[in-house]
Amino acid sequence: MAANKGIGFFERYLTLWVFGCIGLGIVSGHYFPGLFQAIGSMKAAEVNLPVAVLIWLMIVPMLLKIDFGALHAVKQHARGIAVTLFINWLVKPFSMALLGGLFIRYLFADWLPAGQIDSYIAGLILLAAAPCTAMVFVWSNLCDGEPHFTLSQVAVNDAIMLFALSLLAALQWLSPLSLSALLLTLILLFGFQGQQILAQPLVIGLLAVPIIIQVYFNAGLAYWLNRKLKVAHCVAGPSALIGASNFFELAVATAISLFGFESGAVLATVVGVLIEVPVMLSVVQLVNRSKHWYEQETI
Template identity: 65%
Template sequence: MSTFERYLTAWVGFCIVAGIALGHFFPAVFQSIGAAEIAKVNLPVAVLIWLMIVPMLVKIDFSALSKVKEHWRGIGVTLFINWAVKPFSMALLGWIFIGGLFRPYLPADQINSYIAGLILLAAAPCTAMVFVWSNLSRGEPHFTLSQVALNDIIMVFAFAPLVGLLLGLSAITVPWGTLVLSVALYIVVPVILAQVVRRRVLSVGGQQALDGLLWHLQPLSLLALLATLTLLFGFQGQQILAQPLIIAMLAVPILIQVYFNSGLAYLLNRAAGEAHCVAGPSALIGASNFFELAVAAAISLFGFHSGAALATVVGVLIEVPVMLSVVKIVSASRGWYESGQAVRKRGLAAPVGE
């Protein structure tokens, strides 16, 4: 991991502060940027998200799906958490906290929009930053690659119907055209483009050429992430400064669902007897969110200044520090994990001192 990546949390914090300050002092500039859209899709944000996502997707070898059978326990647990637990638990937490406990303290006309943002945040598992989290937790790279590839394929077909179902249950009108367009723009097209680039580079220069390309693209991806954060917090800067209590209230269900889902995935892997090097990234993938897609979809569906966009931006605000804390917990509890009966029975505990 480069020095730049190692201090990513600090850079994220700087961009959040800078975005809020710039949005406060230069609102007209951000309003002009926000107006640059086609079919409710903001072009500057779309370009930045592509620059952020495509380099990560180029890393993915979809042929790695052939290795799924080697880690079927971890794959099964992660799929269960990602698609059967996390979106529904977030919707439930949104109804409990935003639609119930915190309702008297929130703008009445934004309640449903806040809940929609939380649902969008939880409906897509992370496909980019999990490579960083997995590396930090000494995760099994083939498992991480297989899981991300499988999640990407599922997301192409499941994201829009799942979001539509949960938004419908929340009594929110679902603009299907915009939602499907968001899926096409931020999942289907980037996946296809990334795989075309990957195959072309491999056919011309082999793995060495691909590694060189990824080495050059990685800083671009992180810079696009930071630029996106600056823009998003610039758009929401005035709301954040005017209503810091709303940020804190939106953070509550997000924090609960991250620790709940990561903990559940970790415990289920231990009960299933999966190796720690698989359980770690399984917990991290199960808890993290594809916030790039969530933010883009929220902006496309509800607009820059909506409660939904603000809720997804709060997810960005806490994603990095919270996931780093999960990495620390997973790494520190390795001895306890490998003392589990099912893990010891399968002989997957690491040698002492490793």
């Protein structure tokens, strides 16, 4: 089971792979503009065919059967699951809308292209609206989380995304094929958008600010609520991590399908990919280091 595995080599250095693909895309777009123009012209019914293939390669590994059998364990961890659901579905999307509006529409507006403001905010909300159901097994393992809670929580989130949001079933493990398709998509994305980004290099950094703030806010709120409800630390840890992390592959694919490959929404979701691993590892460290403090009240 994925919950029994540590973070793999491919996932551990995801940030480096993303930076590499960003650089390769920008350089390729600069020196081979004709190639990207040709790729951009490969359309059918206004859908870019190479990008459509890459989206499916991101999504197909996610089309694994949801483990509805894990739902039987929900009652055993009702308080922890209730907290996580509250954070994932009632706090996270709306707090990101608030943070996106505050930072992107107001505080950072002078440094961002005016025509992309709404698109950036939409991408940030998409990122927040998709709770992670893959890497959370890794985060849970790293903080000695209760594996049955993690599995049952993921099953609940999968079911909600499948039925309530009409989205595709979520993956139970992080597929190298899915990530490879994601990285190839990033090369194309930055091949098309590279010149715009080079003209405004602060864009990625500015978009990262509300994402980082939201990760720590949601993780902290979930952790605190679990402590108040006297939930065991082995459940509170993964609850906080599930509440904070994002299903970035799905967010990127959804942004492309809704707003187009060259939209600001896609770029905003890509920033989530860029910072996911280092930020979440820092949350894992905070959860582990605060265990003694947490258990002082919950014992």
